[in-house]
Amino acid sequence: MTVPVRFEFARGNITFDAQLQQDSEQENNWVMVWQDEFDGDEIDSSKWSFEENCWGGGNGEQQCYTNREDNAYVDNGVLTIIAKKETFIGPDNPDGNTDSLATLPYTSARLRTINKGDWTYGRFEIKAKLPSGQGTWPAIWMLPTDYVYGPWAASGEIDIMEAVNLKAASDDPTANGAPEDRTYGTLHFGRIWPGNVSSGAPYRLPDNANPADGFHEYAIEWEDGEIRWYVDDVHFATQTQEGWYAQYQDENGQWQTAQGSAPFNERFHLLLNVAVGGAWAGNTNETGIDDTVFPQTMEVDYVRVYECSVNPSTGEGCASINPDATQVPGVPTPEIIDPVENLGAGPVFNIYLNSLLEGMSIGSYNPNGSVAIETVEDGEHGNVLQITQTGDTGNMYVNTDPAISLTHFAEYGELVFDVRVINNDADSSLLVKMDSGWPAVSDTTVPLPAVGEWQEIHISVADLLAQGNRFAPGNFANVDALVNPFVVETTGPMTYALDNIRFQYSLDGVATAVIFDDVDHPPFGINKYVASGTVDIEQVVSSDGDHGEVKQVTFNTNESVVYFQTQVGTDNQPAKLDVSNFDTIDFDLLVLNDDRAERTFNVKMECGNPCGSGDFPIEAPAIGEWKHYSIPIADLVTHPGSSLDLTQVDTPLVVFPAWGNQQGVVMQIDNVKLVGDGDDSNNTPINVTVSDTFPIFDDGFTEGWSLWDCCANAAISVVQDAERGPVANVDFFGPAPTVSGLSATLPHDLTAVFEGTLEFDMKLVSPSNDPGALLLMKVEGADGSFAQLELVQSNEGAQPQVGQWQHFTYDLSTLANMGLNLEKVKLVLIFPEWDRAQGAVYQLDNIIVNAD
DSSP states (O other), X not given: OOOSSOOOOOOOOOOOOSOOBOOHHHHHHEEEEEEEOOOSSSOOTTTOEEOOBOOOTTTXXXXXXXXXXXXXXXXXXXXXXXXXXXXXXXXSSTTOOTTSEEEEEEEEOEEEOTTTSEESSEEEEEEEEOOOSTTEEEEEEEEEXXXXXXXXXXXXXXXXXXXXXXXXXXXXXXXXXOBOOOEEEEEEEESSTTSEEEXXXXXXXXXGOOTTSSOEEEEEEEETTEEEEEETTEEEEEEEGGGOOBEEEOTTSOEEEOOTTTTTTSOEEEEEEEEEBHHHHTTSTTOSOOGGGOSEEEEEEEEEEEEETTOTTTTTTOOOBOTTSEEOOOOOOOOOOOOOTTTTOSSEEEEESSSBOTTEEEEEEOTTSOEEEEEEEETTTEEEEEEEEOSSSOEEEEEESSOBOOGGGTTTEEEEEEEEEEEOTTOOOEEEXXXXXXXXXXXXXXXXOOTTOEEEEEEEHHHHHHHOOTTSTTOOOOTTSBSEEEEEEESSOEEEEEEEEEEEEOOTTOSEEEEESSSBOTTEEEEEEESSSEEEXXXXXXXXXXXXXXXXXXXXXXXXXXXXXXXXXXXXXXXXXXOTTOOEEEEEEEEEEOOOSSOOEEEEEESSTTOBOOOEEEOXXXXXXXXXXXXXXXXXXXXXXXXXXXXXXXXXXXXEEOTTOOTTXXXXXXXXXXXXXXXXXXXXXXXXXXXXOEEEESXXXXXXXXXXESSSOSEEEEEEETTTEXXXXXXXXXXXXXXXXEEEEEEEEOGGGTTOEEEEEEEEEEOOSSTTOOEEEEEEETTSOEEEEXXXXXXXXXXXXXTOEEEEEEEHHHHHHTTOOGGGEEEEEEEESTTOOTTOEEEEEEEEEEOO
């Protein structure tokens, strides 16, 4: 009974008025092999042992178990177990090791027959009167003696009878105000915790009788492959081996499924106890513990064990069966999934995207068959998961074994999924959980869309973890050891669909995103690019006591940069983040050595080459003194030549001595962070929306546009033309490859003018030194999308002629169909082929986005 699992059962009003259909031959086939009628004046130590601990059963129970007569005694043919409110100190572990102690506010007793009464198969009868009141949890149950298949619950548990909070206000909606009166029969099995599962059924006495008001006989009949539950000889539930299983790890660490009717084919022993509070009793009915009801007692008249004489080795042939008893479906044996290396690694952990990620499995907590999971075809989303829950108990979970760590998502991660409600007549809510094994669970309730509509749900991982377990307060999921990283559970009947389940990084709602302060904050980490020579990066303890651990960088080169970048994924691409809600990039810099005559330092912010702010100079710190920098992100966006897209940032800080002049510099970096003021109204704009004809250059550049050269091998300027006035001039003077054209400070959204054109006038002043070099026109988006055509592929189809002004037109729809994202237009480039441009000179005028 005392196990680390949340107990949940069907809320149905299940009663059976029919008596067992037993014939005398079957009755006579049961032969008593063990009994305790409690006729003496003390507990028989040849049959029973006491557990002594203040462990809490792994459920947060609030009792210490003792061997005192204050908590258990025999008198007048009855064993009495008393749960009392009193502070007690004892071992904080199930083994009773006194090296570590705990103090709890209640005492009780737990008796067991281990190594004094152990059986495989048989009929077990216990006549008892149960305690009542909020917080009481009596149990009559069985545990394995030898744990052949491993620790709990791989080797099984049989609960003959459990009840919680009898006579407290019932939480069963069908009870109509009646007090709690249900008892339960349950099996626990599967894998070792937290890979355990359970199934069972409730029972109500006839005529609204309450188990706390009198003695009743609780029994099971256990044979190979089948277990049946009884109350007062009423057979109310049956479960067969098709609904249970045992899986264990062999000597090589590989999971195996035990054969036959495992785990319920080995020796078990009996236990009797009364727990107080805990994960089940403390979180149902009126919740908590009502200390005014204590002391409370469970009285036991007798315990009797029978063997089936027809076939003692299997227990078969003596069954007492009611054909109307509930058939408990149990849990099917799951497929054993081979572990996948680095499962859960970022920057995006796709759990389900039209299909389940390899290395994971889908399961359900489904104690009464109320949860059905299937893959269905959705016209909008393709293959999706559809979950139907017909009761208020059960869930669907995505499982991984072994447990995985998602610590890299703990601070700046979010859990994202699409949900569509198909039916919710009961107005049920949806809970989402991260589960490290009960009770180490965190959960939250998510808003639901209107019936029939898909909606994307975003949940901050940090917020979800902080919520903890509403059903076992004080417990939280361990993000470093998740067995079920995604769990969904409804509070009542509902049919819904799920798709695109994933963990990803997001800075939404984050006021200050710390990148480094003594430690790296995932997904961020430091890295380097070295064109020649070497750069050494170390994490050292600063000699300045205010700074703790810092990053120290030694430059043994003149061609390198050091940068803080997001985590790189399996596609070798770093994660892209939207940083538009931040105002500054802050850091501290200390230079320990710098013998350069010209002490120039630069920073930049990047969104994937060539997307970035370009080199932004900063004032050099005095040698040996820490200097704090707070650089407005708006300045990086508007810096000349910047193509920075704040919605796609993967490298928030690059910091380095000026390229070509770095040798011997030693510097330390600390306290790197993105900082916002909490006021989104003054954030740097992230794009410019174009909804009508828009001039880029006409006698001068429209604000936010300028000439641009990627690689400093073209001279770009505005010059006077005798006929046209100011025109843009590009001179490819250098031998090194380059591309040039026009750059926008902010991405431009041209989707509203999709049917429009990009037009310009161009005069080829001189061709490339390479006569075969093609002249190209390329439009790039800040997200890396682009479309490229030869100039001759314009709508006019004209070949550029030296010395002549010519008009060129390109349909925006054509560019979009070639892959350009019209929401992110940032560059308009005109250039001879790469590495074939030297000698070419051209001029541009009347550059326009024409909406007509």
